[in-house]
Amino acid sequence: MELGLRGKVAVVGGASMGLGRACADALSSEGVSLVVCSRDETRIKAAASEIAKATGVDVLPVAADLSRPEDIQKLMATAVDHFGRLDILVSNSGGPPVATPMEATEAQWDRAVQLSLMFFARMSRAAVPHMRRAGGGRIINILASTVKQPFPSLMLSGATRMGAVGYSKALSGELAPEGILVNNIAPGFLMTERMMEVVRGRASGEEISEEDALAGLTDSIPMGRIGRPEEMAALVTFLASDAASYITGTTIPVDGGFVRSML
Numbered sequence: 001m002e003l004g005l006r007g008k009v010a011v012v013g014g015a016s017m018g019l020g021r022a023c024a025d026a027l028s029s030e031g032v033s034l035v036v037c038s039r040d041e042t043r044i045k046a047a048a049s050e051i052a053k054a055t056g057v058d059v060l061p062v063a064a065d066l067s068r069p070e071d072i073q074k075l076m077a078t079a080v081d082h083f084g085r086l087d088i089l090v091s092n093s094g095g096p097p098v099a100t101p102m103e104a105t106e107a108q109w110d111r112a113v114q115l116s117l118m119f120f121a122r123m124s125r126a127a128v129p130h131m132r133r134a135g136g137g138r139i140i141n142i143l144a145s146t147v148k149q150p151f152p153s154l155m156l157s158g159a160t161r162m163g164a165v166g167y168s169k170a171l172s173g174e175l176a177p178e179g180i181l182v183n184n185i186a187p188g189f190l191m192t193e194r195m196m197e198v199v200r201g202r203a204s205g206e207e208i209s210e211e212d213a214l215a216g217l218t219d220s221i222p223m224g225r226i227g228r229p230e231e232m233a234a235l236v237t238f239l240a241s242d243a244a245s246y247i248t249g250t251t252i253p254v255d256g257g258f259v260r261s262m263l
Helices: 018-029 041-055 069-083 106-134 155-178 193-206 210-219 229-240
Strands: 009-012 033-038 059-063 088-091 137-142 180-187 251-254
Touching: 009 018, 009 069, 018 033, 018 041, 018 088, 018 137, 018 193, 018 229, 033 041, 033 069, 041 059, 059 069, 069 106, 088 106, 088 229, 106 137, 106 155, 106 180, 137 155, 137 229, 155 180, 180 229, 193 210, 229 251
Parallel strands: 009 033, 009 088, 033 059, 088 137, 137 180, 180 251
Antiparallel strands: none
16 A cells, blocks of 8 residues: 655654654655654664664654753754654653552652643644644654553553543644644553553562563453554554545554453
C-alpha cells in the first residue's frame, strides 16, 4: 500500500529510545524526514545518526526538555527553519510518576499534570500554525491504556491523560475542516523501560520477584505476550498517512486485548 508519506516532515518527541524511537524508525522507513527530540543530547544525536544511516532520510536531532513551554516552541521553530514545513506531530513524553490514588503526593500530581495533560496541549498549539501553512497535517498523541481501563499504580496516568483525551477530541473537531487530523493511541504493556518500571513497582508492592510480576502482567493479556514498540509504531505510521484520511478524534488501543471495555 502506498502511504503517501515520502517527503513529509515529522516531529517525534521522546525519540531517543522506547516508543518514540520506534515511531521515528517506522516513519523514516516510509521516507519521512524527521526532527527527533530528547532531553539527552548524546542519546538523541546517536539515535538520529542511526536512523539516517539505516533509511537515508534527513534526521535532525534536537535536545530539549518538553516539560518547558519555551523548549516546545523552539522545537517547532527549529523543525520549520530546517525543513520549511511541518506535516506530522507525534506527541510522546515520559510517563507520570507511579502512584496509587491514596499515595500520590501534591508534587507527583503537579508533575503528572505537566507531563500527561499540558504537554499534549502545548505540543499541538505550537504545531498547528505550521500545519495550517502546509495545508493540513496529522497530530498523533501517545497516551496509555489507562485512559480505557484503570491500573492501580498508574492512577496519575489515567487521571491526567483522560484530560488529554478530552482536549484532543475538542481539538479534532476544530481542526477537521482544515485537514488537520488528531488521534490518540493508547498502548498497553509494550516492552520498554517505562513498562519495566511498572513491573518493578508491582514486584516491590506485592513482595514478589520481577519475573513473577512480569508473568502476572503477561497472563492478563489475552494474546499471552507483551507487545513490541514497533507494533504500536505501525499504527502511528498508518494514522500519519493518506490511508487514514477519514479518521480523526479517535483513541485506539494497542494492547493485545488487555482493555476489556466495550468502547
